[in-house]
Amino acid sequence: MKMRKYAIFLLVAIVAAVMLAASACTGAVTEEQARKTAEDYVKNSPTFVFDGIKDTLKLAETLYPDVENTWQFVFTFESAHAGYGDRTGQMLAQVITPHETIITVANGNVTSAIMDGTWDMMKQSLIDDIEIDLAPIHEVSVLFLESYPVQ
DSSP states (O other), X not given: OHHHHHHHHHHHHHHHHHHHHHHHHHTXXXXXXXXXXXXXXXXXXXXXXXXXXXXXXXXXXXXXXXSTTEEEEEEEEEESSSSSSOOTTSOOOOOOEEEEEEEEEETXXXXXXXXXXXXXXXXXXXXXXXXOOOOOGGGOOOOOOOOSSOO
């Protein structure tokens, strides 16, 4: 009788171990795990670390692309200054700035992170299709203030 109970226990333990191993091999990520990955990505991004206002970080929306095991999470937050990334040493406009991020998580990894439709959070640069035109040199005026009598 004891041997039979032991055999049944052993069989249940083996089945449980096989099921656990099989689920670990699939690499399936839950929506909640993906959301946490996306939220951590935003919290650790240079823009948020530099001057993000922690209490303003909110999940605004979850999108479901037509790709298995993939989600897009839309987070909003405010920062204390205008601009993106680590702006240490730069002159900054002190204005509360709202931001919207779209973080794509596929199979547990962040594959895309865009802020305000203009900032690539992964490359830490403006998105390529945005062009900033500099003023031509002939349009720049330099004025000198002269003092009379010369001191």
